Amino acid sequence: MPETVEDATYRHQDWYAEELVDRHYVRCEFFHVDLTEAFSQGASFTECVFGNVAFNASRHVDSAFTRCVFKRCNLFEAEFTGCKLVGSSFDQCDLRPMRIDGGDWSFVALPGADLRGVRITDVRMREVDLTGANLTGATVSGVDLSGAQLHAAKLARADLRGSDLTALDPTAVERAGAIVDAEQAVVLARALGFEIR
Structure with missing residues (x-):
């Protein structure tokens, strides 16, 4: 059973090409985290905040980002397949392509x-x-x-x-x-x- 991380804050972390498989984060905050080319599968982020996070060329499969806030994030060439983002919001994010x-x-x-x-x-x-x-x-x-x-x-x-x-x-x-x-x-x-x- 994968462990759940709650109420943690991550700042200026390099998660380049990180594999986030079956990881669970609840009410966590991510600021200036580099998730370029990261891959998530079966991961869940609940009520998390992402500020200035780089999701460039990241791929997400069957993962959930529910009621999350994305602010000034870069999602250039990001791919979401079968993901759940119910209730999340995007503010001043680069979303294309x-x-x-x-x-x-x-x-x-x-x-x-x-x-x-x-x-x-x-x-x-x-x-x-x-x-x-x-x-x-x-x-x-x-x-x-x-x-x-x-x-x-x-x-x-x-x-x-x-x-x-x-x-x-x-x-x-x-x-x-x-x-x-x-x-x-x-x-x-x-x-x-x-x-x-």
């Missing part, structure tokens, strides 16, 4: 985030806050965005096929060149008050 495949990112706060060109596929993102986020040219396919806050989001040239767009007000976002499928087109037309017959 990032890949998210599967998992649960519901209730995540990403207001004003620069997500240009990121790949988000088959993820549950219910009630995610993407207010004012820039998703220009991003791939957001097969994503459950029900209840999402999308006001003033930039979705130009984004590939939104297969995602739940029931919460999207087409008049409140930048949408030129955004790609949707036929089913989504019907949802968006209804949101604009059209009757489909």
Whole structure:
């Protein structure tokens, strides 16, 4: 049984290419920790704070970052596969290019985030806050965005096929060149008050 670390603070640590397998951290704080090219699998971080942490080119598989705070972190080329980030928030983070495949990112706060060109596929993102986020040219396919806050989001040239767009007000976002499928087109037309017959 892996041990759980609680209420610890890590500062200026070099965890370059560290393997975090089945490690558990609760209410821990990480400041200026280098997790470049680190790999986590089955790890969990609960109510942790990450400040100025480098996640560059790190890979995370079936790991959980629940109710965590990410502030001024660098996630350049980070990959999250099947991870759970429910209730976490990102503030002033460098998030691109990032890949998210599967998992649960519901209730995540990403207001004003620069997500240009990121790949988000088959993820549950219910009630995610993407207010004012820039998703220009991003791939957001097969994503459950029900209840999402999308006001003033930039979705130009984004590939939104297969995602739940029931919460999207087409008049409140930048949408030129955004790609949707036929089913989504019907949802968006209804949101604009059209009757489909």
